Amino acid sequence: xxxxxxxxxxxxxxxISFESYGVKISIEADCDIDFNLIKNCLAxxxxxxxxxxxxxxxxxxxxxNGDNFTYSLEKNKEKIVSDVSFEFLLDTLESKVRITVAExxxxxxxxxxxxxxxxxxxIVIPARSYHGKTSxxxxxxxxxxxxxxxxxxxxxxxxYVHPFPKMLSVRGIIDQYAQKDLPVEEFGAVAGTDxxxxxxxxxxxxxxGAEWKPEQLSAGQGIMxxxxxxxxxxxxxxxxxxxxxKVAERAIITKTMRAEAVDTALLIKSFFxxxxxxx
Amino acid sequence: MNNPQAxxxxxxxxxxxxxxxxxxxxxxxxxxxxxxxxxxxxxWKNCDGKTSVSEIVLQxxxxxxxxxxxxxxxxxxxxxxxxxxxxxxVTSKFAGESRRSVLKKIGFASVVALPVIASLVAPxxxxxxxxxxxxxxxxxxxxxxxxxxxxxxxxxxxxxGFACGCSGAGAxxxxxxxxxxxxxxxxxx
Numbered sequence: 468x469x470x471x472x473x474x475x476x477x478x479x480x481x482x483i484s485f486e487s488y489g490v491k492i493s494i495e496a497d498c499d500i501d502f503n504l505i506k507n508c509l510a511x512x513x514x515x516x517x518x519x520x521x522x523x524x525x526x527x528x529x530x531x532n533g534d535n536f537t538y539s540l541e542k543n544k545e546k547i548v549s550d551v552s553f554e555f556l557l558d559t560l561e562s563k564v565r566i567t568v569a570e571x572x573x574x575x576x577x578x579x580x581x582x583x584x585x586x587x588x589x590i591v592i593p594a595r596s597y598h599g600k601t602s603x604x605x606x607x608x609x610x611x612x613x614x615x616x617x618x619x620x621x622x623x624x625x626x627y628v629h630p631f632p633k634m635l636s637v638r639g640i641i642d643q644y645a646q647k648d649l650p651v652e653e654f655g656a657v658a659g660t661d662x663x664x665x666x667x668x669x670x671x672x673x674x675x676g677a678e679w680k681p682e683q684l685s686a687g688q689g690i691m692x693x694x695x696x697x698x699x700x701x702x703x704x705x706x707x708x709x710x711x712x713k714v715a716e717r718a719i720i721t722k723t724m725r726a727e728a729v730d731t732a733l734l735i736k737s738f739f740x741x742x743x744x745x746x
Numbered sequence: 747m748n749n750p751q752a753x754x755x756x757x758x759x760x761x762x763x764x765x766x767x768x769x770x771x772x773x774x775x776x777x778x779x780x781x782x783x784x785x786x787x788x789x790w791k792n793c794d795g796k797t798s799v800s801e802i803v804l805q806x807x808x809x810x811x812x813x814x815x816x817x818x819x820x821x822x823x824x825x826x827x828x829x830x831x832x833x834x835x836v837t838s839k840f841a842g843e844s845r846r847s848v849l850k851k852i853g854f855a856s857v858v859a860l861p862v863i864a865s866l867v868a869p870x871x872x873x874x875x876x877x878x879x880x881x882x883x884x885x886x887x888x889x890x891x892x893x894x895x896x897x898x899x900x901x902x903x904x905x906x907g908f909a910c911g912c913s914g915a916g917a918x919x920x921x922x923x924x925x926x927x928x929x930x931x932x933x934x935x
Contacts, residue, residue: 570871579875596875687768687781691864694779698875700868704772708763715765 484523487513488621489573492564493525498533500553505560511648512561513568514616514633527567529560542567569619569698575629576622576710579696582615582631583607584659585739588666589628591620591718593696599673599728601635606732608656615659619698624706626713628665632658665714667739668693670722671731677724679734686712689720753823754795754833771831777868780829786861789822790831799823810858817852822861829865 483502484493487509494505510517530541538556539549540563548559569577580593581604590607594600601617608614616631623629634648651658670684670692684692690711694700700707719742725731761772769787771780782790788809792802803816820839826832840848852860 566871566875569875685768686765687770687783688864690763690770691779691781691866694866695869696874697869698871700772700779700874701777701870704774704868705761708761708770708772712763712765712770 484520484525485509486518486520486523487516487568487572488575490527490568490571491520491523491525492527492529492567493523494529494531494560494564496531496533498531498538500531500533500538505557508557508561509564511633512565514631516568526571529564531556531560566698570702572621572699574624576707577698578620578622578693579618579698580620581617582620582628583612584615584663585612585736587663589615589620589663590667590669590735590739591628591665591714592669592671593620593693594672595696601637602728603671603725603731603735605635605637605654606728607735608651608654610732610736612656612736613659614651614654614656615663620665622665622710622714623662624710624713626665626710626717627662629662630659665718667742668714668718668720669735670720671725673726673728674724675726677726679723679725679731681721681723681738684720684722686715686720689715689718692720692722751836752795752798753793753826753836755790755793755826756831756833760831772868773830776830778829779866779868780831781864783859783862785818785859786822786825786863789819789861790826793823793826793832795833812858814858815852817848818858818861821848821852825861825863829863831863 481500481502482493482495483506484491485506486492494502496502506517506519528543530544532539532541533556536552537550538553539551540547540556540559542563547563548555551559578591578593579595580591581600582589582591583604584590590612592600592603604614604617614632614635615628616633617635618633619631621629621631632651634650635654636648668689669681670689690708693711693714697707697711721738725734759774761774763770763772767784767787769782769790771782772778773780785806788806789802792805797805799819800816803814803819806819807813817839823832823836824838824840827836827838849860
């Protein structure tokens with residue numbers, strides 16, 4: 468009887484393996500689940516850097532256990548959530564996979580940041596979620612900047628930033644909290660295709676009525692401000708600090724409070740134009 | 747009075763990144779990052795276990811071209827000591843004195859930058875994308891604290907504007923927006 472159950476489970480079990488930014492991941496399930504939906508969701512979430520691979524030995528294994536109504540998720544045998552709906556499972560899986568890729572990406576440093584480029588030079592805006600990162604990026608690309616990302620600044624070993632042009636996740640359309648994914652074209656903008664040097668890192672936070680007073684930070688102070696948004700710092704500190712140092716050697720790191728995104732975007736562009744001859 | 751101690755800079759278990767006027771040090775044991783300004787970096791680099799504090803003073807004066815009080819160097823050593831950036835603990839020269847009074851005393855007399863070490867704990871991957879210091883990315887993504895897990899283990903806490911709603915037998919964690927009755931479940935961050 469027990470063997471029959473095990474056999475049945477084995478037959479039901481399904482698996483996909485993929486590689487993203489050099490990170491090898493598998494997702495297994497012991498139940499019938501829509502793997503096509505998962506694949507599409509992850510491919511969008513990882514900005515199409517998603518390559519299915521057969522017979523891969525993965526470093527990170529996600530395991531979905533469930534029946535027709537509720538699901539549980541484990542990562543490397545550690546429970547993440549249990550008894551949740553499929554919608555919630557998908558949200559959690561997407562989020563966990565994306566963070567795993569960002570933490571372990573080979574030869575890349577992922578910062579939680581918005582990125583745009585003007586004249587082939589990047590402006591990186593590190594920020595936590597719910598701190599207006601996307602609003603600022605959206606305002607900048609509406610004013611002509613090239614879109615690179617509203618989620619991650621993906622830095623290579625030379626400190627250049629690569630596009631991570633997933634759709635912009637904008638709040639305030641459905642309601643105050645829910646996000647709606649919009650393609651960059653909706654903003655009358657284009658997405659960057661090439662890696663570009665970082666010319667400016669802007670540390671900023673929305674404060675109602677705040678005055679724009681950019682203060683230039685030293686390289687060390689600047690890196691200390693960027694670190695809280697640096698995903699792989701604990702996993703590969705040496706490589707990460709080396710990359711951040713390369714960014715700091717070239718870029719101006721500045722800090723200021725800011726008011727509304729549209730006004731701030733104008734100020735950023737003007738500030739950037741004045742700096743351009745120095746960069 | 748000269749202090750005979752000759753402190754030694756710790757080098758093991760650290761990632762050191764040199765910059766033009768600063769040094770960034772990452773402690774692999776504690777996952778803390780420290781940014782040493784020029785004065786603190788000079789003192790740290792000269793803590794070789796052989797050079798006494800009074801000799802470091804002389805070296806500093808030679809490098810900066812100005813006379814400094816030994817207390818300035820001790821202020822750097824104290825901070826290095828506190829952050830576990832020395833091989834062995836040194837006895838502070840300022841034992842019993844408040845940092846404020848020491849700074850006041852040295853600050854007035856000094857024409858060079860006071861030694862400053864800024865420190866922070868490096869975030870975990872999850873916290874680096876979180877809404878606040880206490881939420882996970884999932885809680886950002888869904889506005890909840892480990893939704894689906896039993897109420898006995900609702901952690902980390904929900905962020906500002908949210909409270910963990912848990913009531914009734916067998917209830918599970920969920921962050922509820924405190925302003926109004928809107929739940930943040932299924933909202934993405």
